[in-house]
Amino acid sequence: MADSVHFPWMPFPPRFLVCTRDDIYEDENGRQWVVAKVETSRSPYGSRIETCITVHLQHMTTIPQEPTPQQPINNNSLPTMWRLESMNTYTGTDGTYWRLLDHSQMGDTLQLILDIVICEVD
Known part of the structure; x- marks a missing residue:
């Protein structure tokens, strides 16, 4: 009989994340998620300019008393x-739709990666 392949159990992504501090979000289970990195890129697309924002969130068991980002983070x-609207889409309180790119665990670190593409008319 062949051995079956077992994947590590991965909980569902958080149903909601509420900002409790500039760089900290809390989910429905009281887990703390820190904004580890925000990447922004802009590219022309015809007569429009597309801005892509990618947010990397990491679940933290202990939260630093003060924000100590490795790089300046603009959370505006x-x-x-x-x-969470569906298995791969989050809705922000500002009406924006964010795509869930990744929900995974690397060692002891649980991470979420979300992104949004905003189109602006040039």
Whole structure:
């Protein structure tokens, strides 16, 4: 009899994330998620300019008393709350739709990666 392949159990992504501090979100289970990185890129697309924002969130068991980002993070473009609409889409309190790119675990670190593409008319 062949051995079956077993994947490590991965919980569902959080149903919602509420901002409790500039760089900290809390989910429905009281777990803390820190904004580890925000990437922004802009590219022309015809007569429009597309801006892509990618947010990397990491689940933390202990939260630093003060924000200590490795790089300056501008969270002005992030909603104060995200709500899971489907298995791969979050809605922000500002009405934006964010795509869930990744929900995985690397060692002891659980991570979420969300992105949004915003089109602006040139």
